[in-house]
Amino acid sequence: MTGNLPMRLGTAACLAVSGYVHAELYVHGYRVIPFVGPAFLVQAGGSFAIAVLLALGGPVLLRLAAAGLALGALGGFAVSRTVGLFGFTEHGLQPAPEALVSLLAEAAVLVLLGVSHLLARRRRETPGAVA
Amino acid sequence: MTKILGTTALLIAVALGLTACGAPRAAAPATAPPASMPGMSGMTASPPGQAAAPATPGVVSIKDFAFAPGDVTVKAGTTVTWRNEDQDPHTVTSTGNGGPLRSPTLNKGETYRYVFAAPGRYEYLCTIHPFMTATVTVTP
Amino acid sequence: MTAREGAADEPGPEGMTRRQLLRHTAWFGAAVVLTVAGGEVVSHIAGPSGAAADDDPHALRFVQISDSHLGFKGSANTAVEESFSHALGQINALPYRPAFVMHTGDLTHLATPAQFDQVRQMMSGLRTGQVLTVPGEHDSIDDTGQKYREVFGAGTAGDGWYSFDVQGVHFISLVNTLSLEKLGHLGNDQLEFVRKDVAKLPADTPIVVFSHIPLFAMYPAWGWGTDDATQALSYLRRFSSVTCLNGHVHQLFTKTEGNVTFHSATTTAYPLPQPGTRPAPTPVTLPAGKLGEARGIREVAYRPGNPGLAVKDVRLA
Numbered sequence: 001m002t003g004n005l006p007m008r009l010g011t012a013a014c015l016a017v018s019g020y021v022h023a024e025l026y027v028h029g030y031r032v033i034p035f036v037g038p039a040f041l042v043q044a045g046g047s048f049a050i051a052v053l054l055a056l057g058g059p060v061l062l063r064l065a066a067a068g069l070a071l072g073a074l075g076g077f078a079v080s081r082t083v084g085l086f087g088f089t090e091h092g093l094q095p096a097p098e099a100l101v102s103l104l105a106e107a108a109v110l111v112l113l114g115v116s117h118l119l120a121r122r123r124r125e126t127p128g129a130v131a
Numbered sequence: 132m133t134k135i136l137g138t139t140a141l142l143i144a145v146a147l148g149l150t151a152c153g154a155p156r157a158a159a160p161a162t163a164p165p166a167s168m169p170g171m172s173g174m175t176a177s178p179p180g181q182a183a184a185p186a187t188p189g190v191v192s193i194k195d196f197a198f199a200p201g202d203v204t205v206k207a208g209t210t211v212t213w214r215n216e217d218q219d220p221h222t223v224t225s226t227g228n229g230g231p232l233r234s235p236t237l238n239k240g241e242t243y244r245y246v247f248a249a250p251g252r253y254e255y256l257c258t259i260h261p262f263m264t265a266t267v268t269v270t271p
Numbered sequence: 272m273t274a275r276e277g278a279a280d281e282p283g284p285e286g287m288t289r290r291q292l293l294r295h296t297a298w299f300g301a302a303v304v305l306t307v308a309g310g311e312v313v314s315h316i317a318g319p320s321g322a323a324a325d326d327d328p329h330a331l332r333f334v335q336i337s338d339s340h341l342g343f344k345g346s347a348n349t350a351v352e353e354s355f356s357h358a359l360g361q362i363n364a365l366p367y368r369p370a371f372v373m374h375t376g377d378l379t380h381l382a383t384p385a386q387f388d389q390v391r392q393m394m395s396g397l398r399t400g401q402v403l404t405v406p407g408e409h410d411s412i413d414d415t416g417q418k419y420r421e422v423f424g425a426g427t428a429g430d431g432w433y434s435f436d437v438q439g440v441h442f443i444s445l446v447n448t449l450s451l452e453k454l455g456h457l458g459n460d461q462l463e464f465v466r467k468d469v470a471k472l473p474a475d476t477p478i479v480v481f482s483h484i485p486l487f488a489m490y491p492a493w494g495w496g497t498d499d500a501t502q503a504l505s506y507l508r509r510f511s512s513v514t515c516l517n518g519h520v521h522q523l524f525t526k527t528e529g530n531v532t533f534h535s536a537t538t539t540a541y542p543l544p545q546p547g548t549r550p551a552p553t554p555v556t557l558p559a560g561k562l563g564e565a566r567g568i569r570e571v572a573y574r575p576g577n578p579g580l581a582v583k584d585v586r587l588a
Contacts, residue, residue: 019309027317030525041310049305058298065302084547095527196553218345219554220381222412226451236381236412258412259381261453262494262552 004116011112012055015066017105018073019047021098036076036085043073067113070106077103190214191265193221193237193257198265207250207269214242221263226254331438334362334369334399335481335569337518338538340409341390342380347541347554348562351380355393358539358568358587363398365570370437372399375518375536376407376448376483378423382414387422406431407483407519408448415449429460434468440573440580441472445482447497455484455497455519462499466506477512477573477580485517487526487533490546495520504531512579516571520552523567523584534582537567563587 023044031037050058050066077099079085081092093099192199193215205211213223215237223234223243232255234243247253247269257263339355348354362372374394379386387410394402410419420431427433427444434443443465450456457465469478480486486500507513513531521543524535542555542565549555557565566587573580 023313023316026313031314031317041314042306044313045306045308045310046302048309049302052305053298053302059295061295062298062302196551219343224413224451226453228451230451233413256451256453258451259409260552261408261451262492264453 004119007112007116007119008057009055011063011066011109011116012051014105014108014112015047015054015069016051018070018102018109019044019051021102021105022047022073025095025098036080039076043069063113063117066109070109070113073102073106074110192216193223193263196221196260196263198257198263201265202268203266204268204270205247207248207271208246209269210244210246211267212242212244213237215239220259221257222259223255224258226256226264230255329575331440331573331575332367332369333437333571334365334372335375335516335536335571336362336372336539337375337483337536337569338377338407338521338540339374339390340377340380340538340540341393342383342386343540343554345541345554346556351540352389352393354566354587355390355539358566359393359397361568361585361588363396369399369570371401371403372397373444373481373516374402374404375481375516376405377409377518377538378404378407378419380409382410382412382418384418387418391422403444403481405444405481405483406446406448411449415451416446429464430458432461432464438573439575440477440479441469443468443478443480445480445486445503447482447484447486447500452498453494454491455482455486455494455500457497457499457503462502462506465503469506469510472510474509475511478507478510478514479571479580480507480513480515482515482517484519485533485535486515487528487531489520489524489526489535493546493552495546495552507531514580514582516569516582522565525582532579534569536569537565537584539566539568539587542566 022040026037026040026044030040046065047069050062050069053062054066076085080090090099093103189203189205189209189211191203191211191213193213194217196217196219198213203211213234215221216239218239220236220238222236223232223245224230225232230253232245232253236259237243247267250269250271253267253269255265255267336358339358340351341355343351362369372394374390378390404423406416406419406423410416416430420427424431429446430449431446432444434441436442445457445461445465447455447457450458472478480503482497484497485495486497486504488496490496504513508530511530515531515533516536517533518536518538520535521538521541522535522545523537524533526533541562542557543552544555555565564586567585568587570583570585571580572583
């Protein structure tokens with residue numbers, strides 16, 4: 001279950017970037033927004049934590065957590081640009097460049113997780129690989 | 132497979148729990164108001180309200196922080212009457228400088244009248260609540 | 272499928288061995304601990320500046336209050352005068368004497384002489400160096416601000432705008448509520464005033480701008496923005512720190528655009544809905560006991576040598 005090391009570190013790094021963007025926005029004002037502020041704080045803290053543990057090589061549980069954080073952030077972004085997240089709305093890729101950076105980082109997390117999952121599965125399904 | 136599903140569900144539950152714990156105070160004002168806004172139903176119901184009172188052209192009621200109907204078309208020489216039915220006072224004031232509408236502060240039940248002699252499009256608002264905007268179109 | 276790989280550990284009837292469970296618990300525990308620790312660090316970075324300034328005797332400190340709406344009658348707050356008096360008491364109880372107290376508009380609800388007189392008298396009891404104001408649209412409902420200026424317009428230019436300096440910080444108070452338009456509006460005279468006012472200032476001067484209606488587009492559909500604010504802000508672009516403090520929206524909101532940080536203040540009277548959550552920005556009646564949380568005063572501190580200002584919003588106790 002060690003997985004591919006570069007893949008794992010890449011995922012951790014992207015997650016940390018997403019966490020950093022959320023932390024930065026939290027510090028620069030988003031903290032006063034009801035619900036959204038605390039959610040950013042949780043997102044930042046959670047992303048840093050899972051990033052560190054992923055880098056250390058965590059079980060599949062942590063990858064699911066990483067995927068959950070990335071999906072949550074992307075979902076929040078989508079909702080805040082459409083129907084509004086607890087009354088909070090923003091438009092397009094504002095604030096720039098934070099919005100774009102975090103979108104890319106979260107998308108990368110999902111892609112990396114998906115690819116490493118498929119790789120691991122294929123390795124396991126190869127007859128020789130099963131003990 | 133079921134185990135993965137199980138752990139996923141557990142994780143999502145815990146994550147949701149964490150988020151909820153992180154924001155109990157902030158979430159309160161966001162969720163609290165809807166229970167207590169008597170004006171709400173009236174506000175969303177204003178189009179039907181409009182339909183129910185087409186009897187008197189040239190009458191605009193000010194209700195639930197809105198002019199109803201918001202756009203009135205009358206013939207030149209018609210008197211338009213505004214009547215404030217809100218608890219909060221409002222005004223009927225031409226948008227920008229130099230417009231003809233300039234009501235005093237209208238308390239509940241008070242009215243303001245204006246005779247539109249010249250054809251044209253008259254935009255107005257409430258200076259106390261400038262988001263309340265409406266128009267009167269006067270045809271020859 | 273991934274679960275099969277622990278097969279060597281002889282899964283129990285529940286599908287997970289004791290060892291696996293322990294290991295998962297350990298990872299999960301570490302995740303929770305690290306999340307909390309990370310959150311603590313981030314919120315600490317965000318929080319301490321205001322508190323630290325409290326101990327600094329050289330810091331410039333002032334207080335912003337807003338939207339007292341004296342004369343308002345409605346279920347959203349049946350005693351706005353009492354609330355305002357409470358806020359003033361809270362300012363007088365601060366452990367320091369603020370250099371000035373700024374009221375960012377909607378002092379009165381209906382701009383009557385009696386309401387102006389009442390708000391002036393109440394604020395004269397403030398323990399501060401100076402009481403300053405900008406008008407809100409409720410302070411100029413039928414006379415483009417004439418009665419307001421009779422009471423609060425001494426020493427101001429044009430329609431009531433002015434600027435001043437305290438401890439190296441340059442303050443500009445703008446009037447954007449007199450246009451009889453949905454959005455706030457500054458007008459050419461005032462834009463020219465801003466341009467000239469800052470022309471000779473060095474770029475490292477911290478700038479603070481007060482206005483009633485936000486100078487950023489908080490929610491234009493409700494008139495929460497100023498149509499010609501970009502022009503005014505363009506004159507401030509070369510400064511390293513610009514802080515815009517406004518009222519009008521009755522709720523806290525902060526936003527950064529380049530070198531400018533905007534802080535909408537809350538009210539001492541009654542809350543308004545969050546942008547887009549209601550058909551119109553009409554007073555919100557909260558359940559009993561919730562009203563205090565929605566209202567507050569704002570403490571602002573500036574320490575010489577620091578790049579920006581520390582803004583701390585405090586609930587009405």
